[in-house]
Amino acid sequence: MIKENKELTENIAIKAMPLPEKAYIPLIQHIGRPCDILKVKINDTVKTGQLLACAEASVSSPVHASISGKITAIGEYAHPILGKSTAITIERDINLTEEQFPLLDKSRINSFSPDELRLLIKNAGIVGMGGATFPTHIKLSPPKPVDSLIINGAECEPYLTSDNRLMIEESEGILKGIEIIAKILNVKNIYIAIEDNKAEAISVFKNAILNTQYTIRVLKTKYPQGAEKQLIYSVLRRKVPSGKLPLDVGAVVHNVATCFAVFEAVYKNKPLYERLVTVTGDILKNPGNLKVRIGTPVKDLISFCGPLKKEAKKIIMGGPMMGIAQFSDDFPVIKGTSGILVLSEDEVKEAQEGICLRCGECVKNCPMGLTPALISMAVASEKWDLAKEYGALDCVECGLCSYSCPVNRKIVQAVKYAKTKIKR
Amino acid sequence: MDNLIVSTSPHIHRKESVSYIMWAVVIALIPSGIAGVWIFGIGALWVMLAGVFSALLFEALICRLRGKKVSILDASAILTGLLLSYNLPANVPLWLPVVGSFVAIAVAKQAFGGLGRNIFNPALVGRAFLLAAWPTYMTTFIKPYDSITAATPLALLKEGKALNLGQMNLSYFDFLTGGRGGCIGEVCIVALLIGALYLWVRKIISLHAPFAFITIVALLSWIFSGEALFKGDFIFAVLSGGLILGAFFMATDYVTTPLTAKGQFIFGLGCGLLTFVIRKWGGYPEGVSYSILIMNAFVPLIDRFVRPKRYSP
Known part of the structure; x- marks a missing residue:
């Protein structure tokens, strides 16, 4: 039903992206506590794979250097999910040899x-x-x-x-x-x-x-x-x-x-310092599947897959259904970055929101069997208990309701809002 | 890179819009309209045009008065005017569909807040108003392929002038092709079914409400409408009156029927039960319009308490 657009990149073999000049490693790239124990300080020289920070808390995950070089800053930097967070900046030193992580013992x-x-x-x-x-x-x-x-x-x-x-x-x-x-x-x-x-x-x-x-x-x-x-x-x-x-x-x-x-x-023995990222969109000349170091600025990815055939109007981390739209192209790849999608103006035109026709498309498409239209109407009148009764908390936020609405109602957005308002 | 649009997901959208849906329904109604003109003559065409154009006019006028964007191109007003005229006899004076359209658009639709906010089916409200105000015009039908007046089969039955098809001089085939007295758009069952099939194939309508509606009318008529129990002519009950038109084109209206499949089924059951009750014991020979209008009022209640099965991927 949804146009998949996978043909843009599905047959393109994985390519390694050249190492970035700078990598920005956010101290939180996971669900849980941020890394609060710093293992490095400014001006330290680090090697690829070296531990940068970790946390005492168990629901957390340590972060590692993704390139070899010098720590030049530890401070606030753009984060694709949180907007801003503390990140460690590594400036690459080409004189340092890259760490290798060969396959060890087969058993x-x-x-x-x-x-x-x-x-x-x-x-x-x-x-x-x-x-x-x-x-x-x-x-x-x-x-x-x-x-x-x-x-x-x-x-x-x-x-x-x-x-x-x-x-x-x-x-x-x-x-x-x-x-x-x-x-x-x-x-x-x-x-x-x-x-x-x-x-x-x-x-x-x-x-x-x-x-x-x-x-x-x-x-x-x-x-x-x-x-x-x-x-x-x-x-x-x-x-x-x-x-x-x-x-x-x-x-x-x-x-x-x-x-x-x-x-x-x-x-x-290789820590998680790189991942595969699909960099795609109709307006990219050379979309592909890249092996990218964590912390690489996304603008580097876009220019590597460019040039752009048209002006970019939306940059999304993730896919078009659940991904997060970004304020600029100046944010780092993190552990959860499965894709970068670049869309042009005609692809993102915001349609005007109409009055619910009660056509039932959202009900038919909801994978959780909810009545999204009714939840969004309950949200409009701030009836949080009713939204809960209609199953707002069970929503998996897949976005099919908003996708299929003929009058462009922002249904999943309303449900997400309800989730923040409902007292659990 | 700046001037990026930032909004929450999803970032892509299906292409189909309101006008896509409304035009599909209009297209689905065309065969029945052609049949109506064929059967009742060119007068039927004037009634339809009067209904459609006055509906468009009132829609544009009232949208302007309310300071809303004039949305006549979404075809919903065309659909209302068309459905209203399909529910009229072919020989009514042309001011009748105009008045009906006014009631449908101004009172039943726009006064409630416009498309999506109306509780009752606008075309049926228009028809109910006309039936109450000018009952003679509304119940004088002409004989197919002729200009003399004739009663509808259901009226004959109600008045006791004919007890079965034989006494009416009709066959089931006449019902399928529309060779019987009735409203412009309700008589040719074959044309209506072609339209309904088209809507179903294009996934514009689901069959929960029509199925429940027709089945319950057939079942109750079979049991109770004959000389003895289980002797009723249920095929006659299904094919006569406005049941097929109402079940497929008005009990499936998005705005005024329940959201969920289960709810639509219950809505259809209610419509069928009321139709049977009105036909059997009511003052009118036909009850499809009123039963749909009555069930429209129950829609918020049905939606409030009938839930789809949770978590059914």
Whole structure:
């Protein structure tokens, strides 16, 4: 139903982006506490992969140097989600040799216990790389046993193709990462879920899993198939009750890119200092899937994929359905940056909001079975209890209601607002 | 890079708009209009044009008076005028559809706040007003392919002048092709079904309300409308009057029917039950219009308490 626009980049092989002159590493790139223990100070020389900051709190994730060079500033800098946050600026020193993280012992997984693996993953700064950025080591320590692990390769957001390319080009690493996660969680049922618009990735994985116990689940291409609750339902036919977590139904979901990062942390001792980013949009001359160092300014990415055929009117971190529009192109790539989408004026024209026709499109499309139109009307009259009754808190914010509204009502926006107002 | 637009997600939008939906419904009504002119003569065309153009005029005028953007091109006024005239006999004086359009647009739609805010189906409010004010004009029908007046099959039944199709000199085939007395747009069932199919295929309407509406009328008529229980002529009940027009084109109106599939089904059940009650025991031979109007009033209540199944990806 939604125009996917994945053809812009889905067949373009991963390219490594040249190292940036400067990298800006925000102290918070995850859900949880910011890193409050600085391990470096201004004028220090750091090497790629070196720990920059961490936190005492357990729901947090350390950050590492993504290039070798000198710390030139520690202070406020643009942040794609928070607007501004404290960041460490590293200026690259070309005289320093780049750190290498080669593949170590092939059976490394056997030399660690689950607890040791968890610590390794925590220290490598790994977070959920599909965009949620929840610290992975927390998700790997469920308070009760789980029986199923779902690997999310759905990548249902339009335009984005980095997970797709990763599955095509790095299947072996992903599978090793899955093995590590499965060992930590001690689960037997392992599903790899891929949407059926990724034929190449599906065939690569079908071959790759031949000698494993894993199951591939080819899912219908239907946004928001990759949303956690939808994915669990599609794969296991289990419903996560309102206000509960996946582990309450015995399931854990990890993104393919997270699995790959786990593999690199364990088999290469490599912290999370780079990731794949789809840089795309009709107005980019050379869109692609780039391997980018964390902290690289996004304007570097856009000029690397340019030139622009038209003036950019909107820059989005993430996809067009759930991504975040940016005030400028001067912000760093962070651990959750799965894509950068550049749109021109004709693509972002804001249509005037009309009166609800009660056509029911939002109701038909809501993956959570809510009545978004009624929630938005309750919000308009500030009836928060009614908004809650209509299920505002269960909204996964996929944006299909606003997308499909013929009179351009800002429905999901109203629901998000309601969530901040409802007393839980 | 500056002057960037910053807004919350989603950042892309489906292309379909209000006028896309309204025009689709207008297109779906065309076969039935052509059939009406074919059956009742060119007079039917003048009634339709009077209805449509006066509706457009009143819409533009009142939007101007209210200081709103004139939105006649979204086709909703065209649709109201068209539906109103489809609910009139072909031989009414031309000022009748004009007055009807005024009531529909000015009273039922704009006085409530315009498209999206009206509680009752505007075309049906217009018709109800005309029926109350000028009952003779509204209940004098002409015979198909002729200019003499004739009663509708339901009126014959109500007045006890005919008890079955044989006594009316009609067959089911006459009903399908529209060869019977009635309103301009309600008689040709085949044309209406073509339009309904078109809307359903294009996913403009869902069939929950029409299905419930028609099924309940058929079921109750079969059980209670015959000489004995379970002897009623349910095919006659379904094909006569304005049931097909009402069920597919007015019980599916977005603004005045429930939001959810379950709600629409309940709405259809209510319409069907009321239609049967009015036909069987009411003072009027036909009850489709009134039953839809009555159920319109229940829509907020239905939406308030009927919820779709949560979390059904």
